[in-house]
Structure formats: structure tokens, C-alpha cells
Amino acid sequence: MISIKKYAAIDIGSNAMRLLITNVVEQEGKETQFNKNELIRVPIRLGQDAFTVGEITEENIDRMIDAMKAFKLLMKVYKVEKYMACATSAMREAYNGKEIAEIIKKKADIKIDIIDGKKEALIIATSDLSQFLNTDETYLYVDVGGGSTEFSLFSDSKMVASKSFKNGTVRLLNEMVNDIVWQEIEKWIRIITEPYEKITLIGSGGNINKIFKLSGKMQDKPLSYMYLNNQYQYLNSLTYEQRIAELALNTDRADVIIPALSIYLKAMKWSGANKIYVPKIGLADGIVKAMYYGKI
Known part of the structure; x- marks a missing residue:
């Protein structure tokens, strides 16, 4: 029934x-x-x-x-x-x-x-991540929004730590994120990931979903740091108008996608992750x- x-x-x-x-x-x-x-x-x-x-x-x-x-x-x-x-x-x-x-x-x-x-991060963590979490691996879940980015660390399929930072794509576009915020994020990521040998990123948000769609990969396959960085460099080489005309990005996506990628790339660098999974989940x-x- x-x-x-x-x-x-x-x-x-x-x-x-x-x-x-x-x-x-x-x-x-x-x-x-x-x-x-x-x-x-x-x-x-x-x-x-x-x-x-x-x-x-x-x-x-x-x-x-x-x-x-x-x-x-x-x-x-x-x-x-x-x-x-x-x-x-x-x-x-x-x-x-x-x-x-x-x-x-x-x-x-x-x-x-x-x-x-804090509640936003906890609700996002409620998303059914079990199918993406192997018990013997450690994951840093990164949800990039327009105003803030939520980070959650999972180990043995359990959330170990979670924190929200005022560092989102719209803030970055308006140059409203100073070096102190970046330093706080780097410090937090390095401290919480330091006890673990290997970290894998899980990314959520419209921008990383779009990048994943452009990659043509199957949903259960990750993107590499190198691929993400190459995409970042490529998108940066295009004008706003070219991103819309040549990549068919929405007008409200074509500008925020670059600052979004910068957050994921820094999170990967500071955590030592070399790959990122992109399940279609979010708030x-x-x-x-x-x-x-x-x-x-």
C-alpha cells in the first residue's frame, strides 16, 4: 500500500x-x-x-x-x-x-x-545526505547563497561542526566581504578539518549545480579541483554578456557564478579536498x- x-x-x-x-x-x-x-x-x-x-x-x-x-x-x-x-x-x-x-x-x-x-545550516544538514556519505570518509558540506555560506563537517555520517559566515555571492559582487571574513573562514575550516586525513567536499547551491550540469557528468561522479579551477578561469575570461549568450546562463546567474566558484575553490584549498560532489539538495x-x- x-x-x-x-x-x-x-x-x-x-x-x-x-x-x-x-x-x-x-x-x-x-x-x-x-x-x-x-x-x-x-x-x-x-x-x-x-x-x-x-x-x-x-x-x-x-x-x-x-x-x-x-x-x-x-x-x-x-x-x-x-x-x-x-x-x-x-x-x-x-x-x-x-x-x-x-x-x-x-x-x-x-x-x-x-x-x-545557524538554523539555516541545521535545516540544510537535514537534507538526505546519507546516500552520499560513506561511513569511512569525512565531508565538508558547503552551501553558497547570495548573502551567506553555510559550512558543515560530517564524519562517520554524523555532523561534527557547522557554521554560517556572511560571505555570499551578492555580498562579494558588491565588494562587501573584507579580508577578515575570509581569514575567519580559512581559520575555521583548517581547524575543524585538521584532525582528518582526507576531506571530500559536497557542494550545494544554484551556481555549483549549473557548473555540474555544464560538465555533463553523472550525478554520482565528483568534479575535481582542477576542473573547477579551469571553469573559474574560463568564466572569468568571458564578459557578462558572453556568459549569457554563449553558455545560456540566466541574467541573474551570469554574474554571481564567478564569486560562488571562488568560495568553493577556497574551501577545497583550505580543507585539502581535491574533489567535490554535487547532489541536487539545498535549503x-x-x-x-x-x-x-x-x-x-
Whole structure:
């Protein structure tokens, strides 16, 4: 006997907003499956507002309301029975973030939880990583967003340490990340990985997913440090317009993909990792699983 439930997660990030609709498949005697039904991404760069002027502009508030109304209707059409909406660094740093959440609750009937970096890292870690984690290996999980990057170290399939840093792609584009932040990240990574002989990276986020897609590799195969570095150099050699025209990158992806790669490359260098796996998981996946297992 199979039971199928529909859950949804809304990820309100610094570079884009996403609605993930998932089929939760329950079957007696078997492990619950989480199958992606639909993923809708809306490129509203809230971080550009929040990190530069400290507030979300009226124009983007209106766009958010429209997007949330659309998400609400889509969840109704898909017959979603349970959902959760989480906002990350842009909304939590904008002084009008809480006010916007109240407006959206009133106009779109969607409740938004503005979560801190620690909770964001913990939710991301809830994503089903078990199929990627070998018990005899150690992994550094790196999730690069527009406003922050979450790092989690896993050893023996258990999370050993987790930390969020205000170093994201939109911040880097606006030259808002100083050397001290980079030094803090390097120090943290080196200290937590030092006891382990070999580290493998797991990367998540739209930018590394795009790089992986361009590689043409199978999902269970990793990318090498050399490949990632070559891609970084190649993308840097192209203009913004060339990245859009020749690589078919979205306009809101063509600029942030380079700073994103710089974060992954530095994480690999400082941890001593020479390869990175790219499973299709992230905050939205973590939200669905955390809801299902009653962790949030």
C-alpha cells in the first residue's frame, strides 16, 4: 500500500526565491521517498537591497507579494497539504524584513519564518545526505547563497561542526566581504578539518549545480579541483554578456557564478579536498524533510 503526500518549501534567498513541491511517498516496510514534483525559481535579488541600503525596496516588495500569491495558487493547484516558507540573510538583515513578512501574511496568506544562519545550516544538514556519505570518509558540506555560506563537517555520517559566515555571492559582487571574513573562514575550516586525513567536499547551491550540469557528468561522479579551477578561469575570461549568450546562463546567474566558484575553490584549498560532489539538495529539500520528520 502506497501513500503519497504533497509537501512544499519556499526558500526566500538573497539572489532568488524558490518554491519546491515534493511528493512524499510512504510504503510499508520501505524507506520514505522524497520525489521532486516541481521547482519554480523567481530571480528577485533581495540581497542587492538588503546588503547595500539596509532595506527591501518598494519595487521588490511588490514583486515578492506577486510571487507569493503565485506560489500560494500553485500549492493549491498541486493540492499541497503542508508547507513552510523560510527567509534567510537578506530578509533577516533588512530593517523592514519583519514588516514585509507581516504584509505577505496579510496579502498572500503565507507565513514566513525568518531564520538565522545557524538554523539555516541545521535545516540544510537535514537534507538526505546519507546516500552520499560513506561511513569511512569525512565531508565538508558547503552551501553558497547570495548573502551567506553555510559550512558543515560530517564524519562517520554524523555532523561534527557547522557554521554560517556572511560571505555570499551578492555580498562579494558588491565588494562587501573584507579580508577578515575570509581569514575567519580559512581559520575555521583548517581547524575543524585538521584532525582528518582526507576531506571530500559536497557542494550545494544554484551556481555549483549549473557548473555540474555544464560538465555533463553523472550525478554520482565528483568534479575535481582542477576542473573547477579551469571553469573559474574560463568564466572569468568571458564578459557578462558572453556568459549569457554563449553558455545560456540566466541574467541573474551570469554574474554571481564567478564569486560562488571562488568560495568553493577556497574551501577545497583550505580543507585539502581535491574533489567535490554535487547532489541536487539545498535549503528547500531540508525544509521538506525537517517538516516530515518533525524537526521544525
